[in-house]
Amino acid sequence: MTGEEQFLKTHFQKFYQGREIMGPPEILSREFGYGIFGRKIANRNLAFQNQKEFNLFLRNSVPFFVSYSNALYKFPARRPMEAKEFFAGDLVYEFDADDLLTDCKQVHDSWLCPKCGRKGKGRQLKCDECGSATKLEEWFCTECLGAAKSRVFALLKFLEEDFGFSEGIAINFSGRAGYHVHVRNDMVRQLSHAARIELIDYLTANGLNIFSHFQKEATFFRCQSGSSGGWPQRILGKLAKVLEEGNAEKIAVMGNTTVAMAKKLLKEKAVILNSIRERQVIPSIFGRVNSKAESKSDIFWQHFLNSIVAGISPIDRQTSVDINKIVRVPETLHGETGFVSTDLSRDSLREFNPFDDSLAFSNQGTVRVFITKAPRIYLAGESFGPFKEEEAELPLNAAIFLLGRSSAVLVDKNEA
């Protein structure tokens, strides 16, 4: 064990000794896994009889990461998977700031081409010199975590409005760069694998034929569902908003047309908005609707509405429906950051900032570390860095944040 690892372990152990972690509901039926320094899941197929046993494990073994299954099993510790006997499963949605293309990535992320050595700022997945896959150095900040948070609120709105789910929802910070939403009501717990995929399809509007909701008539498309909500109403609402903004360049991109065409459309803005709002109707913009052939207007609206759908969808298509996956246990530590994977209510999420509210250690005393590379970091009211190949005296939370991701080493190895 390196000095850094020992140092982290000592502090993590103090953390677990000083409190009682509640653990997930129905702890007896969950499979658990844990990680070691630098590796999130090193072992799984563990089970605990109760909260007490779970806490003893945390204090004695001091894992760097602790995860549990969304699924409930009769025999969670058995192997292989089938022997566990699945009997119900929560739905879980993960929102990761890494996946969102926010402007801050240009400031704190960088890439390196392992093949030709070219490097640059931002989240660039392919080398612009040789086309090879790059190696990313990813960080996160209040801005990208805020974007992940907005997606959480968008999902909560969908779950509530379209499915009537408002009970049995739990939210927690992941401990690093995202949030997890768990849905635990009886209705969803028994869903089959196919039904879980269908739910994802609904949320991403995958396979949604927009024109099945909008009936073609002489010179317009009429919304079939009237004002009853769901996707069609959401689409109409956003459509009105985009038109209201009146940005011709944006509309041209969204509708895959020319700026001149978009400007022509915007001249009719008042009429179009009126017909959307008053009659739930999207008018044909380039002459009459041809009932047989696909008209120019059809093609424009199809592109435009697809762009709108992509912007509204709260989750992405890669969302996992793996029923056997394990995710971070709320209120435990994330070994890469030293942050607590804080349990949140919908209200507390609004104001939550992990860089202030998920800190695990006291800020008394400092630690001297040598930092390889780090962007400017905000923690508990203070900013640090940027750093490059230099020593710094940091408060404990900040030192652990850098040591956990191996961006720094201890200067005084006896510190551990």
Ligand SMILES: [Zn+2]
């Ligand atoms: Zn390259």
Ligand SMILES: [Zn+2]
């Ligand atoms: Zn950021």
